[in-house]
Amino acid sequence: MMNRTRLVNTFIELVKIDSETGHERQIADHLIELFRNLGLTVVEDDTQKETGFGAGNLFITLDGDATRKPLLLSCHMDTVTPGKGIEPIITDDIIHTDGTTILGADDKAGIATIIEAIQTIKEQNIEHGPIQIVITVGEESSLVGSSALDGKMLVNGLGYALDAGGKVGVIVNQAPTNATIEVTIKGTTAHAGIEPEKGVSAINIASRAINNMKLGRIDDETTANIGRIEGGEKTNIVADKCYILAEARSLSEEKMNAQVNHMKEAILTAAAELGGSADINVTVNYPSFKVDENSKVVQIAKQSALNIGRTPDVIPTGGGSDANFINGYGVPTVVLAVGYEKIHTVNECMPIIEMEKLTEQVIEIIKLV
Structure with missing residues (x-):
């Protein structure tokens, strides 16, 4: 027809x-x-x-x-x-x-x-x-x-x-529902060759946080991913800022919220352990x-x-x-x-x-x- x-x-x-x-x-x-x-x-x-x-x-x-x-x-x-x-x-x-x-x-x-x-x-x-x-x-x-x-x-x-x-x-x-997680990690800058002890690397904080996260396929309804990470300027400067863009999604709103909270906790814990801080913004994009x-x-x-x-x-x-x-x-x-x-x-x-x-x-x- x-x-x-x-x-x-x-x-x-x-x-x-x-x-x-x-x-x-x-x-x-x-x-x-x-x-x-x-x-x-x-x-x-x-x-x-x-x-x-x-x-x-x-x-x-x-x-x-x-x-x-x-x-x-x-x-x-x-x-x-x-x-x-x-x-x-x-x-x-x-x-x-x-x-x-x-x-x-x-x-x-x-x-x-x-x-x-x-x-x-x-x-x-x-x-x-x-x-x-x-x-x-x-x-x-x-x-x-x-x-x-x-x-x-x-x-x-x-x-x-x-x-x-x-x-x-x-x-x-x-x-699924989907949430975007934007993170700005703050450390302390210092000369990386002369006095690195005075610095707190935001990149190190990000690395520890991501290492402690459950990512990829979480279960049959839930996934999470780090989509972007950037920070630092030169090799001889301890980076005092690092940016992370991530997401979590799930067929279950409860599971997505749990995954988001897990990722936030990993970031805040790493920042506290290494002497930095983190600003975290979560946006739920759709139900x-x-x-x-x-x-x-x-x-x-x-x-x-x-x-x-x-x-x-x-x-x-x-x-x-x-x-x-x-x-x-x-x-x-x-x-x-x-x-x-x-x-x-x-x-x-x-x-x-x-x-x-x-x-x-x-x-x-x-x-x-």
Whole structure:
């Protein structure tokens, strides 16, 4: 029923529009015009004032049978870097780049499939309920757009975010909460060759603290990582400052908080033992969510996968998405696999068959809701 050539052309058109996170104005304007030309209502919210990102979030509406449950479809318009001047190449039905940029299938493949699904149901006169499409900014920057949007603008229906890895048919019903831990360790400077005894190395404090931390895979629900550490100026100066950027995440809020407290304690203990101090700032970036596998939103996702010849696979994930906040706003939402591969790298690619299958799945969901 869908138009494969049109789908691919739409995707290629989207990925050629630069939209690195924080710079979404051009892609937002393109999408506003595109959806309005399809006869849908488009509203851009005013969150740009709050986020400082390139645009606001887009709320796109297609009216339908008001006796049916509303459907919410969501994607994000921003990409990671390097995402400027993307030139897509098709080889053996797989879309990729020349290896100098990402492709942007995360998440423009999701947007392209929604566009094709809407065009198909309009052309085929497929009956449907009210459909709301939410396309956010800043998803790649700790879900900035979805964290800032007004949850009252969302429909009271069933939600499907098109933004998970894996083959189409994978359904993510659980995702973690995440906290960023920023630490500035303070020591005492001194000449490293003449009087090192008078110095307190902030780098030594950081080293001891990290050595005493549980990191990596903590348990089957929890992970922690040191992402960045920097400090010092020259080899002959005892470093009096050191900066650490870390994270902890877990499917359990209680476990995440316990891991954060463990990391804080390791830092404060090391600082006290070696005669320094530490300023620690913890930011919870997004909440966790868990949607019951027996819920209607999951059952429809599973049936839609079966209807297109795929085996549904309901799984948790270790990554966050806009679904974390959308669930928090009260709309039960799962994340559907898009089928993209090697995302966030210059080797990112998009098998065309997966975009086709996802479009088919979205159409099936529209029929089933």
